[in-house]
Amino acid sequence: MTTMSKPAPVSARSDSTPDPMAAALESERKRTRRLTRRYALLALATPTVLLLVWQALGSLGITDTRIFPPPSDIARYAVDMTASGQLPEAVGITVARLMVGYVAGAIVGIAMGLVMGVWKPLQAAFDPLFSALYALPKISILPILLLIFGFTETPRVLLVMIGVFFILQINTLAGIRQIDPRVLEAATAYGATGWRLFRYVVLPAVLPSVFTGLRVSAGMAVTIITSVEFVAADNGVGFLIWNSWQIFQPGPMYVGMASVALLGAILTALVLGLERILIPWRSVSGRRFTLRRRPRPAA
Amino acid sequence: MYSLDARKPRADETTSAGVGADGPDIAYSARDVSKVFYAPDRSVTALDGVSLDVEAGSFTCIVGPSGCGKSTLLRILGGLEQATIGQVTAPERKSAVPVSAFVFQEHGVFPWFTVLENVAFGLRMAGFSREERNATARTWLEYVGLSEFANSYPHQLSGGMKQRTAIARAFATGSPCLLMDEPLGALDAQTRRLMQEQLIELWERERKTVVLVTHAIEEALLLGDRIILMSARPGQIKEDIKVPFDHPRNIDIESTPEFADMKHNIWESLRDEVQKSVVFS
Ligand SMILES: Nc1ncnc2c1ncn2[C@@H]1O[C@H](COP(=O)(O)OP(=O)(O)O)[C@@H](O)[C@H]1O
Numbered sequence: 001m002t003t004m005s006k007p008a009p010v011s012a013r014s015d016s017t018p019d020p021m022a023a024a025l026e027s028e029r030k031r032t033r034r035l036t037r038r039y040a041l042l043a044l045a046t047p048t049v050l051l052l053v054w055q056a057l058g059s060l061g062i063t064d065t066r067i068f069p070p071p072s073d074i075a076r077y078a079v080d081m082t083a084s085g086q087l088p089e090a091v092g093i094t095v096a097r098l099m100v101g102y103v104a105g106a107i108v109g110i111a112m113g114l115v116m117g118v119w120k121p122l123q124a125a126f127d128p129l130f131s132a133l134y135a136l137p138k139i140s141i142l143p144i145l146l147l148i149f150g151f152t153e154t155p156r157v158l159l160v161m162i163g164v165f166f167i168l169q170i171n172t173l174a175g176i177r178q179i180d181p182r183v184l185e186a187a188t189a190y191g192a193t194g195w196r197l198f199r200y201v202v203l204p205a206v207l208p209s210v211f212t213g214l215r216v217s218a219g220m221a222v223t224i225i226t227s228v229e230f231v232a233a234d235n236g237v238g239f240l241i242w243n244s245w246q247i248f249q250p251g252p253m254y255v256g257m258a259s260v261a262l263l264g265a266i267l268t269a270l271v272l273g274l275e276r277i278l279i280p281w282r283s284v285s286g287r288r289f290t291l292r293r294r295p296r297p298a299a
Numbered sequence: 300m301y302s303l304d305a306r307k308p309r310a311d312e313t314t315s316a317g318v319g320a321d322g323p324d325i326a327y328s329a330r331d332v333s334k335v336f337y338a339p340d341r342s343v344t345a346l347d348g349v350s351l352d353v354e355a356g357s358f359t360c361i362v363g364p365s366g367c368g369k370s371t372l373l374r375i376l377g378g379l380e381q382a383t384i385g386q387v388t389a390p391e392r393k394s395a396v397p398v399s400a401f402v403f404q405e406h407g408v409f410p411w412f413t414v415l416e417n418v419a420f421g422l423r424m425a426g427f428s429r430e431e432r433n434a435t436a437r438t439w440l441e442y443v444g445l446s447e448f449a450n451s452y453p454h455q456l457s458g459g460m461k462q463r464t465a466i467a468r469a470f471a472t473g474s475p476c477l478l479m480d481e482p483l484g485a486l487d488a489q490t491r492r493l494m495q496e497q498l499i500e501l502w503e504r505e506r507k508t509v510v511l512v513t514h515a516i517e518e519a520l521l522l523g524d525r526i527i528l529m530s531a532r533p534g535q536i537k538e539d540i541k542v543p544f545d546h547p548r549n550i551d552i553e554s555t556p557e558f559a560d561m562k563h564n565i566w567e568s569l570r571d572e573v574q575k576s577v578v579f580s
């Protein structure tokens with residue numbers, strides 16, 4: 001892996017010598033590729049090592065396998081639970097609640113943020129209230145929702161929606177507030193007013209803030225739906241985790257935890273992918289940060 | 300050569316000063332314009348009784364110490380800002396294209412549009428079809444040397460290239476008047492030089508009405524037919540200087556004794572004002 005084709009020395013001037021610029025570019029490309037591969041490997045190595053240690057500690061009898069079943073057991077549980085349909089069912093139910101709440105909360109939150117951003121009276125009327133409510137732990141209003149809607153899907157989805165709503169409303173509004181007035185002036189000068197100002201200037205300008213909100217709220221939504229299912233559902237992954245604890249079955253509990261973690265990761269990745277597609281103008285910073293005094297010479 | 304009617308000079312603009320039978324054709328006119336910015340703690344008088352007529356087809360440069368209200372005056376002429384008191388008239392709008400195309404001091408290009416989309420923005424807002432506006436935008440990109448970067452986003456460009464994008468947009472929009480606020484201020488010396496030459500060339504070809512704010516006396520002498528010298532805040536017109544150099548103009552005029560003389564005199568006149576603005580702010 002360390003043997004690399006070195007660029008031909010510039011002093012050699014025979015006709016067969018490759019263009020030094022092309023060689024330098026090629027070696028820089030190789031270096032970038034090698035670093036990318038190395039970092040990907042490291043990212044995989046950390047959890048792998050931790051799992052191996054966990055496994056070893058169990059096999060050596062150092063940890064209590066009744067509380068910390070080794071990863072191999074957990075994997076076997078996962079396979080069994082998948083085969084029996086128990087896991088897919090729980091995941092399906094949770095994903096449905098999560099997505100309905102997330103998408104609805106995001107749409108309403110973005111819309112509210114936009115309307116508040118362009119219409120000052122609404123902003124004046126709701127901004128202080130929303131800011132105050134934002135700090136309230138969302139799970140604390142679950143009992144009220146249960147009182148109102150009973151033990152149904154509505155309070156579960158609604159709580160996710162409320163959590164996502166606040167984050168998006170606040171991020172969208174902040175995005176509008178942060179629009180450079182000089183950019184707005186330039187747009188106005190070139191004839192963009194009303195709907196077109198909104199469509200071609202305000203909307204693209206707030207998009208990065210909206211995506212910050214979507215990313216933050218993805219993790220939040222998974223947290224909320226899991227907590228809700230702990231106490232106010234008799235199905236779903238949250239219920240699976242909680243119930244496994246109550247009947248003292250650590251295996252399924254760990255499977256549930258892993259599923260929830262995976263859900264959060266997938267949702268965040270989806271948001272990131274969408275962001276890449278929708279915000280092609282975002283600058284990807286070119287220079288790598290390094291503590292080394294000078295960048296290493298190419299190759 | 301270009302497909303857009305709006306970009307062809309009007310018949311009455313083809314002579315350099317646009318002098319008709321009944322005197323010069325006035326594009327912008329400001330009468331006793333004052334501007335106060337109100338703030339809860341402190342109000343700022345940016346302009347104090349400014350009167351100015353800008354002839355159609357002329358190139359006017361505004362020079363003055365920083366903070367004297369040059370940008371404010373330009374915005375008021377272009378209708379982006381309201382005068383607190385006084386009257387302003389601008390040319391009548393004859394098509395969907397705005398009368399005044401701006402080049403802003405900074406932050407005028409949209410980060411979410413490509414260079415081509417930025418240059419075509421004014422035409423897009425004026426309702427031109429995609430083919431029409433892109434064709435015109437490409438012509439102007441070629442002219443300012445940015446063809447290769449048509450599909451780049453502004454963050455991939457240098458400061459000078461962004462500014463050239465902004466200039467290309469102003470010309471591409473096809474407005475009869477251009478209002479430029481220190482368009483070359485952020486450029487390095489060499490790029491600036493090149494852009495000055497290009498501006499002379501563009502203007503000589505298009506003969507649009509141009510009002511250009513600059514803090515560089517040489518630039519004003521090089522580009523303008525007329526220099527408006529402003530006093531320190533509150534901005535007033537201190538001097539109104541006619542620049543005697545003929546068109547077509549060449550950057551070589553900088554080495555003439557006449558140029559050096561004028562530059563010296565303008566600086567003498569400006570020095571007190573700059574001192575005032577430094578002392579009081
Ligand atoms: N939107 C604004 N609000 C308050 N003060 C302003 C505003 N715009 C300009 N000013 C003030 O008006 C004065 C003139 O500003 P400006 O026209 O930008 O000066 P110049 O372009 O000559 O440097 C400055 O003192 C500036 O602080």
Ligand SMILES: [Mg+2]
Nearest residue numbers: 369370404480
């Ligand atoms: Mg200014």
